[in-house]
Amino acid sequence: MVEATERLAAAGVSTPRLDAECLLAAALRCDRAALYGRLEVLPAEAAGRFAALLERRAAREPVAYLTGTREFWSLPLTVTPAVLIPRPETETLVEAILECLGDRAAGPLTIADVGTGCGAIAIALAVERPEARIVATDVSPEALAVAAENARRFRVDGRITFLRGDLTAPLFEANLTGALDALVANPPYIPTADLEALELEIAGFEPRLALDGGPDGLAFHRAVAVAAPRLLRPGGWLAVEVGAGQARAVRSLLAASPGLAVHAVVRDLAHRDRVCLARREAAG
Ligand SMILES: C[S@@+](CC[C@H](N)C(=O)[O-])C[C@H]1O[C@@H](n2cnc3c(N)ncnc32)[C@H](O)[C@@H]1O
Structure with missing residues (x-):
């Protein structure tokens, strides 16, 4: 999570930690709230999805388009x-x-x-x-x-x-x-x-x-x-x-x-x- 946050911060994203969490939740297909407690092991498939989402966010694509939803x-x-x-x-x-x-x-x-x-x-x-x-x-x-x-x-x-x-x-x-x-x-x-x-x-x-x-x-x-x-x-x-x-x-x-x-x-x-x-x- 630290690395992901740093990657987004370096790309000029204004809310890097929040966005990294949202994208990790999307990669794991769970709520952001459910992230806590399951951070230790990231299954390989989810890790791949997370890496791809992070790259797109680093290119400044909005989180809502990446997750497909906005409240x-x-x-x-x-x-x-x-x-x-x-x-x-x-x-x-x-x-x-x-x-x-x-x-x-x-x-x-x-x-x-x-x-x-x-x-x-x-x-x-x-x-x-x-x-x-x-x-x-x-x-x-x-x-x-x-x-x-x-x-x-x-x-x-x-x-x-x-x-x-x-x-x-x-x-x-x-x-x-x-x-x-x-x-x-x-x-x-x-x-x-x-x-x-x-x-x-x-x-x-x-x-x-x-x-x-x-x-x-x-x-x-x-x-x-x-x-x-x-x-x-x-x-x-x-x-x-x-x-x-x-x-x-x-x-x-x-x-x-x-x-x-x-x-x-x-x-x-x-x-x-x-x-x-x-x-x-x-x-x-
Ligand atoms: C600022 S967005 C608002 C979208 C939504 N109402 C909202 O608040 O999230 C403006 C919307 O107007 C639509 N639009 C643009 N030109 C239009 C036109 N000439 N006639 C009707 N809708 C138009 C766009 O496709 C877009 O969906």
Whole structure:
């Protein structure tokens, strides 16, 4: 373990001990917690798997792609290189929209998750709100396949419809105009020119499609701000995740969209502005 940790540290990995433990657990096909007590003898096959995983991690491939899983909202989700690795800060969006929706049990909820990736947000909301029906979209068929597999694993596939298409177009095609209680999105929001400067784990391995937010990073927020008032029912909620320094601009975009009223900007656990919330104004 000491050697493995040193190997990863030398390769510039920021959490070498933790990552070495995760990879050893993956090689042994057990939990990280179960590692303790079985470190003495490493079977030859597992040793081979561990060595191969370490080399890939030393080349800065993310642990989640190597183990094929990442926990989100306490759900161990399957991830592949076709999807963004779900981030803990996106749980702020889940929390915020659940709070907006309140405990309203009367009638089913209809929620759309645009750019669902591995399905993290859609599945967390489906688990939390058993009365919700969710439509989750993505332009990537590979991402939708991963999301559908995750929905099956957590037994919410009967309540999530996955649609392929550009941004909110599949929602209009599915006749959801004026029908949504909530529209949520964690869109790609890195300005194109900043992509190459991201750490190697992101720039070299995560799908560009999941990261690139256009010249100023706000191309998707702009489109969602325009479409949201047509898709939400009066009183329906919009929650969009934002990147560093984007909250003020996104707030203005939402405020400028006729029919939307900005509700709040919510901070994540690191006290960074992370989610912009708006509400469809009542008709009339
Ligand atoms: C930042 S990732 C978010 C993934 C997931 N919602 C999460 O929070 O982990 C953005 C997602 O938007 C998808 N995407 C990119 N361009 C899109 C477009 N034009 N229409 C729909 N989805 C798109 C990407 O494939 C990716 O899955």
